[in-house]
Amino acid sequence: MRYYYLFILTLIAGTSLHAQTTEDSVKATINKLFESMKNSDAAALTSVFADSAIMQTIVNTKDGKTIIRNEKIVDFSAAISKLPKGAADERITFETVKTDGPLAIVWTPYQFYFNSQFSHCGVNSFQLVRLNGQWKIQYIIDTRRKQCTD
Numbered sequence: 001m002r003y004y005y006l007f008i009l010t011l012i013a014g015t016s017l018h019a020q021t022t023e024d025s026v027k028a029t030i031n032k033l034f035e036s037m038k039n040s041d042a043a044a045l046t047s048v049f050a051d052s053a054i055m056q057t058i059v060n061t062k063d064g065k066t067i068i069r070n071e072k073i074v075d076f077s078a079a080i081s082k083l084p085k086g087a088a089d090e091r092i093t094f095e096t097v098k099t100d101g102p103l104a105i106v107w108t109p110y111q112f113y114f115n116s117q118f119s120h121c122g123v124n125s126f127q128l129v130r131l132n133g134q135w136k137i138q139y140i141i142d143t144r145r146k147q148c149t150d
Contacts, residue, residue: 023097026104026128029135030092037088042081049073050129050136058143068141089113092124102130111148121148 029048036045055071080088089112096107106126112119122143128135 022099022104026097026099026106026135027094029128029137030094030106030108030126033137034090034092037080037090038086040081040083040085040087042077045077045080046073048137050131050138053137054139056139056141058141084115087115089116104128104130104135110142120144120146 033045033048036042036048053073055073055076057069057071058066059069060066090110091113092108092110094106094108096105098105104127106124106128108124108126109121110124111121122145124140124142126137127139129138130136
């Protein structure tokens with residue numbers, strides 16, 4: 001009977017360790033995105049995205065309309081690469097990370113600083129896919145506003 005309990009504890013520990021490792025690897029991909037932005041490293045930034053990735057942002061126009069703006073990953077990484085190191089500093093908090101096999105969703109409230117000055121805040125919503133053993137960002141959409149709420 002003692003071996004049965006040992007087996008069950010080992011099984012439970014292994015399952016929770018696997019889940020933690022999966023969540024950590026998802027977070028590592030997203031952290032690499034923001035580290036790459038801060039370091040103005042276009043190659044590292046591009047490496048976290050899937051080949052068919054989509055990047056969008058939700059914005060409010062001056063006349064009060066809500067629109068979705070699309071951005072190409074290649075254009076975004078080119079713009080980031082032209083910035084001085086440390087200029088683009090997006091500070092995130094992992095609020096939700098969920099996975100199912102090769103699919104992950106992540107919700108990260110953020111504050112963005114440009115040249116050490118607060119610029120805007122909002123939330124990022126990510127969809128990641130595990131491709132060839134690595135998590136890649138397939139889709140990101142964010143909100144942007146000037147005043148943050150707690």
